[in-house]
Amino acid sequence: MVKLEDLKKEATQILKSGKVKYIIGYxxxxxxxxxxxxxxxxxxxxxxLTWNPACVHNLTKFIVDEKKRLKKDKNPDNRPIxxxxxxCDSRAINVLLxxxxxxxxxxxxxxxxxEKTGVVDEKKLxxxxxxxxxxxxxxxxxxNFLVTTESGSEKxxxxxxxxxxxxxxxxxxxxxxxxxxxEKIKRQVDKPFQSVETIEDLSQxxxxxxxxxxxxxxxxxxACRSVCPMCYCDECVVDTISFAVEPDTSAExxxxxxxxxxKSPNLSENIVYHLTRxxxxxxxxxxxxxxxxxxxxxxxxxxxxxxxxxxAKNFFDYEVGFDPDQPSLVSSFKDEDPEDFIx
Amino acid sequence: MEKILQKKSFPKWVEKLDxxxxxxxxxxxxxxxxxxxxxxxxxxxxxxxxxxxxxxxxNPQREVFLExxxxxxxxxxxxxxxxxxxxxxxxxxxxxxxxxxxxxDLVFSEDIKDNYYGKRRKQTAIIGLACNTxxxxxxxxxxxxxxxxxxxxxxxxxxxLGDRYFVKxxxxxxxxxxxxxxxxxxxxxxxxxxELAKIHADAEKKLKRQVxxxxxxxxxxxxxxxxxxxxxxxxxxxxxxxxxxxxxxxxCFDISDEVTSVAPFKGYRIRTWDNCQFPDxxxxxxxxxxxxxxxxxxxQRIMHKYQYFVExxxxxxxxxxxxxxxxxxxxxxxxxVLNKVRDYG
Numbered sequence: 001m002v003k004l005e006d007l008k009k010e011a012t013q014i015l016k017s018g019k020v021k022y023i024i025g026y027x028x029x030x031x032x033x034x035x036x037x038x039x040x041x042x043x044x045x046x047x048x049l050t051w052n053p054a055c056v057h058n059l060t061k062f063i064v065d066e067k068k069r070l071k072k073d074k075n076p077d078n079r080p081i082x083x084x085x086x087x088c089d090s091r092a093i094n095v096l097l098x099x100x101x102x103x104x105x106x107x108x109x110x111x112x113x114x115e116k117t118g119v120v121d122e123k124k125l126x127x128x129x130x131x132x133x134x135x136x137x138x139x140x141x142x143x144n145f146l147v148t149t150e151s152g153s154e155k156x157x158x159x160x161x162x163x164x165x166x167x168x169x170x171x172x173x174x175x176x177x178x179x180x181x182x183e184k185i186k187r188q189v190d191k192p193f194q195s196v197e198t199i200e201d202l203s204q205x206x207x208x209x210x211x212x213x214x215x216x217x218x219x220x221x222x223a224c225r226s227v228c229p230m231c232y233c234d235e236c237v238v239d240t241i242s243f244a245v246e247p248d249t250s251a252e253x254x255x256x257x258x259x260x261x262x263k264s265p266n267l268s269e270n271i272v273y274h275l276t277r278x279x280x281x282x283x284x285x286x287x288x289x290x291x292x293x294x295x296x297x298x299x300x301x302x303x304x305x306x307x308x309x310x311x312a313k314n315f316f317d318y319e320v321g322f323d324p325d326q327p328s329l330v331s332s333f334k335d336e337d338p339e340d341f342i343x
Numbered sequence: 344m345e346k347i348l349q350k351k352s353f354p355k356w357v358e359k360l361d362x363x364x365x366x367x368x369x370x371x372x373x374x375x376x377x378x379x380x381x382x383x384x385x386x387x388x389x390x391x392x393x394x395x396x397x398x399x400x401x402n403p404q405r406e407v408f409l410e411x412x413x414x415x416x417x418x419x420x421x422x423x424x425x426x427x428x429x430x431x432x433x434x435x436x437x438x439x440x441x442x443x444x445x446x447x448d449l450v451f452s453e454d455i456k457d458n459y460y461g462k463r464r465k466q467t468a469i470i471g472l473a474c475n476t477x478x479x480x481x482x483x484x485x486x487x488x489x490x491x492x493x494x495x496x497x498x499x500x501x502x503x504l505g506d507r508y509f510v511k512x513x514x515x516x517x518x519x520x521x522x523x524x525x526x527x528x529x530x531x532x533x534x535x536x537x538e539l540a541k542i543h544a545d546a547e548k549k550l551k552r553q554v555x556x557x558x559x560x561x562x563x564x565x566x567x568x569x570x571x572x573x574x575x576x577x578x579x580x581x582x583x584x585x586x587x588x589x590x591x592x593x594x595c596f597d598i599s600d601e602v603t604s605v606a607p608f609k610g611y612r613i614r615t616w617d618n619c620q621f622p623d624x625x626x627x628x629x630x631x632x633x634x635x636x637x638x639x640x641x642x643q644r645i646m647h648k649y650q651y652f653v654e655x656x657x658x659x660x661x662x663x664x665x666x667x668x669x670x671x672x673x674x675x676x677x678x679x680v681l682n683k684v685r686d687y688g
Contacts, residue, residue: 036674223583245630
């Protein structure tokens with residue numbers, strides 16, 4: 001098991017020695033059991049760090065902010081930032097390295113092993129507990145979580161409340177790290193694509209009906225884009241205006257900004273948005289599932305990414321985020337790549 | 344007007360409202376939302392609160408202003424599009440969301456009357472449901488001049504008394520709706536009024552969260568415009584639009600033209616919700632943005648609700664529904680932010 005004390009000890013040490021400028025980790029939230037991302041630069045605040053099955057967030061997203069700050073800073077502090085990474089999050093680091101978005105020494109990775117379990121799905125947990133208010137959730141031995149509610153503590157089999165992505169996870173242990181906490185436990189995943197297969201099995205007609213209903217709900221809050229560690233473009237295809245405007249950009253140039261996707265939150269535009277997003281993540285998505293977790297309207301966005309992942313695996317034997325040196329899926333080819341779908 | 348309606352008579356009353364378009368909370372894949380219902384049996388009032396406030400019905404995310412196009416002889420034709428005339432009833436509205444409408448009324452009916460909003464507002468009856476228990480663990484309406492049984496913005500307020508509803512009509516529109524169900528409603532007895540008072544009083548005690556001394560916040564905020572506080576508080580913000588789009592009081596909008604067909608040329612001028620958390624919000628054509636980073640955008644959200652609006656209209660532009668807290672992907676908690684503001688420095 002990951003010992004929080006060990007994690008805190010290392011965090012204190014790297015902050016005190018000045019090895020990192022700050023650490024991004026998890027801390028207890030103001031209310032409820034869900035932790036919040038925290039940014040620690042004072043060793044005294046390391047006390048606030050926490051690690052439990054509700055540490056769902058993929059903290060590698062905050063690298064984008066750091067890059068932006070460094071760009072603006074006249075005297076940038078180029079020391080690495082410390083980040084706590086789960087297995088899935090560490091795969092995101094590998095993709096960012098592969099895409100040369102970051103250098104390896106931009107980050108100091110404090111890996112945490114999910115061992116036999118993973119993180120919780122808040123909605124499943126609420127359903128299992130039938131509305132009881134959760135105060136705290138902790139890892140227990142033998143694949144259980146210890147859930148404390150207002151009326152007491154109980155052991156729950158993790159598999160009942162695990163996030164879907166954890167059930168299909170291929171990296172319960174970080175694939176890249178500077179130091180790691182917890183054990184490396186081999187975990188067999190027999191059906192890594194079982195969730196998306198339930199959609200694939202539907203008839204074309206039913207699939208269309210399913211997606212029409214789901215994507216019609218979208219209010220285009222772009223939380224799925226905002227939370228994604230791979231969505232780091234300065235200007236996104238959905239932005240209505242150009243951010244590359246300089247004082248001498250002509251009015252004509254400004255007006256020429258192509259609107260790929262209109263602001264109207266209707267089915268047609270929503271579909272273009274979500275499919276564009278999915279395509280941009282083909283060969284890049286590491287299945288941290290954050291896009292789906294944050295969706296306020298419960299749109300099962302992860303299916304789209306999972307389908308891309310499945311096709312990449314089946315057609316091109318490509319897996320994301322295990323090797324930072326592999327050529328990227330969409331910018332490379334092999335002689336044996338299939339061509340039968342090119343018409 | 345105060346009445347009692349047996350729950351078993353409720354569908355019969357709704358049947359009498361067949362001249363109205365009826366919205367009610369409906370559960371779809373685990374999520375509650377206001378939808379048009381076709382049979383009275385589809386109305387579910389045993390529910391917490393909808394993810395999206397009924398704001399989406401009165402002030403829809405996309406409103407068409409004009410339709411434009413070229414006719415056969417190549418002249419440009421522009422036609423104004425107004426909201427469809429109809430009578431609408433929304434059931435199951437929570438007090439925080441109804442109060443939010445009264446706040447948006449101030450904005451859209453101040454010096455310039457907004458025909459689109461105004462028309463929808465006028466033709467829509469809001470039937471409330473008092474909160475006997477807080478619909479969300481993050482409810483804090485009592486901190487911001489609200490209550491679980493506030494009557495602000497309602498035509499009728501229902502309170503669940505177990506097998507009956509205590510029905511209080513607050514407007515002529517409400518009276519008319521009750522009159523359509525004549526015979527189904529009876530006058531409340533003294534003990535039922537007592538029961539009502541007890542339920543309302545108990546409901547207030549059940550609220551778990553609050554912002555103390557909220558009146559200290561607006562003057563404090565006024566001094567905090569340049570504070571480093573906003574950098575600290577916004578560190579984890581992702582720049583998504585959840586807090587603002589789900590907010591029952593947020594009403595900022597953008598107007599744009601959308602061309603739907605090039606030949607023949609056709610399109611719409613539309614109003615869509617805008618969002619102060621997005622990077623293109625208040626972006627100038629020069630490329631300058633007075634709110635260039637997430638610190639200034641979080642500041643805008645808090646300042647608008649707890650300073651600018653208070654200064655202008657003497658109300659908090661927040662009704663304590665807790666949606667922005669419950670749905671924030673990184674747990675940014677407005678109650679916590681406000682408590683810190685109050686105690687800052």
